[in-house]
Amino acid sequence: MREKCGIFATASENAAKKAYYALIALQHRGQESAGISVWRHRIRTVAGLGLVQDVFREPALARLKSNLAIAHVRYSTSGSLNETQPLETECCGKRIAVVHNGTLTNFGPLREEYKKRGISFKHSVDSEILGISFLWHLRETGDEFEAMRAVFDEVKGAYSVAFLFDGKVLVARDPVGFRPLSYGTGDGHYFASEDSALRPFVEEIRDVEPGEVFLLDGGSVESRVLVKERGHTCVFEYIYFARPDSRIDGVNVYSARVRMGIELARESPADADVVIAVPDSGRAAALGFSTESGIPYAEGLIKNRYIGRTFITPGQFNRELKVSLKLSPVMDVVKGKRVILVDDSIVRGTTMRRIVAMLRKAGTREVHVRIASPPIRYPCYMGIDIPTRHELIAAFGSVEKVREAIGADSLAYLSVEGLKRAVGREDLCLACLTGEYPEWAFRF
Numbered sequence: 001m002r003e004k005c006g007i008f009a010t011a012s013e014n015a016a017k018k019a020y021y022a023l024i025a026l027q028h029r030g031q032e033s034a035g036i037s038v039w040r041h042r043i044r045t046v047a048g049l050g051l052v053q054d055v056f057r058e059p060a061l062a063r064l065k066s067n068l069a070i071a072h073v074r075y076s077t078s079g080s081l082n083e084t085q086p087l088e089t090e091c092c093g094k095r096i097a098v099v100h101n102g103t104l105t106n107f108g109p110l111r112e113e114y115k116k117r118g119i120s121f122k123h124s125v126d127s128e129i130l131g132i133s134f135l136w137h138l139r140e141t142g143d144e145f146e147a148m149r150a151v152f153d154e155v156k157g158a159y160s161v162a163f164l165f166d167g168k169v170l171v172a173r174d175p176v177g178f179r180p181l182s183y184g185t186g187d188g189h190y191f192a193s194e195d196s197a198l199r200p201f202v203e204e205i206r207d208v209e210p211g212e213v214f215l216l217d218g219g220s221v222e223s224r225v226l227v228k229e230r231g232h233t234c235v236f237e238y239i240y241f242a243r244p245d246s247r248i249d250g251v252n253v254y255s256a257r258v259r260m261g262i263e264l265a266r267e268s269p270a271d272a273d274v275v276i277a278v279p280d281s282g283r284a285a286a287l288g289f290s291t292e293s294g295i296p297y298a299e300g301l302i303k304n305r306y307i308g309r310t311f312i313t314p315g316q317f318n319r320e321l322k323v324s325l326k327l328s329p330v331m332d333v334v335k336g337k338r339v340i341l342v343d344d345s346i347v348r349g350t351t352m353r354r355i356v357a358m359l360r361k362a363g364t365r366e367v368h369v370r371i372a373s374p375p376i377r378y379p380c381y382m383g384i385d386i387p388t389r390h391e392l393i394a395a396f397g398s399v400e401k402v403r404e405a406i407g408a409d410s411l412a413y414l415s416v417e418g419l420k421r422a423v424g425r426e427d428l429c430l431a432c433l434t435g436e437y438p439e440w441a442f443r444f
């Protein structure tokens, strides 16, 4: 599972340089392309494939002098250059740059609708329709907030988005708040997918509310909550995607993960000598499990941090090879022991099967797998790259079948109720776990 994007926007001095550092802090949300657009009499964009530090060199940043910037990191399946963001497009005689985190559910029909109105699209990616719809309604209404109200009405799905146009920046979070978005103030105004990316620059931080729109125009900033629906923040931001030091809608991600481990230990205890984590994704939940169960926590698997980028090609062979090169067991911790192995989730099961086999080879006596989220059974249409149902190991089989497939002595998942208690929120999207998709995203 991969998050598709991270976004940033600012109205402050040296905007491009701050965007660069914020993108590095958001790199975990997308590693395949990065880009920054600034306003200097017109939109100027530098973007390319690769990590932030590969795309931007000092001369490129120096060319982007401005007090207004929007920026983006992306994970894309196509990898084609014209899919990088910020993407620039045109409508109604105006040009706009767009950065978007999420996926739109009615992109296809809307695109056809706008084509019938004579609009030509420059990109294949869904994000373009956000800019087109905004400019179309801006011409109709002559007011940025009214135009954005019309976008909320028209465009469904998940979007935390920022536009750069006419020397202004507009930032918005969709009315159910699928994707996180934070706002910070200090020597200027700052927005980012996660507040941890803002901390170096700001004194005050808060969440952008679902349905809230900010307009940065000259030195002024104005915000309005235009629409409010029942909230549906993606629960996988808490389980896996977001940085542990981020706070999403008032809940610290690390603390939520520790509580997931505590709930899991209460629901599914096991007799064992040691609790270990799949690094780094299972670590906070493993600590919670250990605290609640009283079974000591130890680092039983060590991660090679430098292997990652060598093997980015999708495909079974690469995934399997990657696991054995990436992780290795600490023999003193696992040999001859009954081990509780904690991870955040199981998607295809390939990685977990390899890890269990690796622990057995290292002489582990028993391997009890505990997963700090419920089984993933359904695809995501709101911006997360979840494989098709037939690739999800839990989609059709029982927990026992999954246990057999991964070769563990026992397997247990956190319940949906336990997960909600751990996050401390009811207003969550749980669709890939329950199959109940938020109605707003499909109201078209």
Ligand code: SF4
Pocket: 178, 233, 234, 235, 236, 237, 379, 380, 381, 382, 383, 384, 429, 430, 431, 432, 433
């Ligand atoms: S379906 Fe799952 S991954 Fe997608 S937004 Fe909802 S909770 Fe997140």
